[in-house]
Amino acid sequence: MSQSPIDTTSAPENDAALLVSDLSVGYGQTDVLRGVSLRVDAGSVTALVGPNGAGKTTLLRAVSGLLPVKEGSVQFFGDDVTRLEPFRRAQQGLCHIPEGRAVYRSLTVRENLQLQASPDRETEAIERAVAAFPILGDRLGQQAGTMSGGEQQMLAMAAAYVRDVRLIVVDEPSLGLSPVMVDKIYEFLGAMATGGTALLLIDQFVDRAMAMADAAYVMRRGEIVFDGEPATLMAGDVFDHYVGG
Numbered sequence: 001m002s003q004s005p006i007d008t009t010s011a012p013e014n015d016a017a018l019l020v021s022d023l024s025v026g027y028g029q030t031d032v033l034r035g036v037s038l039r040v041d042a043g044s045v046t047a048l049v050g051p052n053g054a055g056k057t058t059l060l061r062a063v064s065g066l067l068p069v070k071e072g073s074v075q076f077f078g079d080d081v082t083r084l085e086p087f088r089r090a091q092q093g094l095c096h097i098p099e100g101r102a103v104y105r106s107l108t109v110r111e112n113l114q115l116q117a118s119p120d121r122e123t124e125a126i127e128r129a130v131a132a133f134p135i136l137g138d139r140l141g142q143q144a145g146t147m148s149g150g151e152q153q154m155l156a157m158a159a160a161y162v163r164d165v166r167l168i169v170v171d172e173p174s175l176g177l178s179p180v181m182v183d184k185i186y187e188f189l190g191a192m193a194t195g196g197t198a199l200l201l202i203d204q205f206v207d208r209a210m211a212m213a214d215a216a217y218v219m220r221r222g223e224i225v226f227d228g229e230p231a232t233l234m235a236g237d238v239f240d241h242y243v244g245g
């Protein structure tokens, strides 16, 4: 087990899709993350778990640039993006799928996809999204907010598919969905991973997340307390030890 110290330098930096080093982030005067280090290897899946309020969402928001970093750095495929605007990170191939159904509810499915697509590639984007989630093809003219929760989540996930994405950071993709929908979402994530896209995944369905992960991290109270193999974390009472029952 290699729960500490975390070695973020074991491979050349350009083998890392994401390299987070000694990150401290907070809200106002309150520090939430303290000295967090984490790496996601290119083309691999990393799962991040931890109890409620541990700081997982805060980490993803800092990675995609939605929260300012107090100390430490974020590197994306070898480039320091710590101070880069979120849209610049997105242009470089970072896709953040936040918790909840991240769609423009008053726009149609087609309009949502067009907004996510690269300029001049809207038609291709819609074709790719429909190939991934055929149900969206029947709903192109429908207001996104009137679709079911699962359909909205598919639309949100399709954002990762309509442009050239190198790393997806995804926050609780299966929250509130039926088992069938969760299957579809994981099928999609699995296909993205097989295609070579790196993933950083938070999910309360720990078994599902760990089943597809190459690496696992546990966060508690704003600090990483475990990093290692998913199988190690899931063996015996290791998970309970780090995450709590």
Ligand SMILES: Nc1ncnc2c1ncn2[C@@H]1O[C@H](COP(=O)(O)OP(=O)(O)OP(=O)(O)O)[C@@H](O)[C@H]1O
Residues within 6 Å of the ligand: 027, 032, 050, 051, 052, 053, 054, 055, 056, 057, 058, 059
């Ligand atoms: N906008 C905010 N302003 C102030 N504090 C916040 C804000 N958002 C989150 N926090 C606090 O930061 C801490 C970490 O929250 P965060 O949402 O990152 O945890 P999490 O691990 O994703 O939790 P969960 O699994 O419950 O979603 C919590 O104590 C939370 O109350």
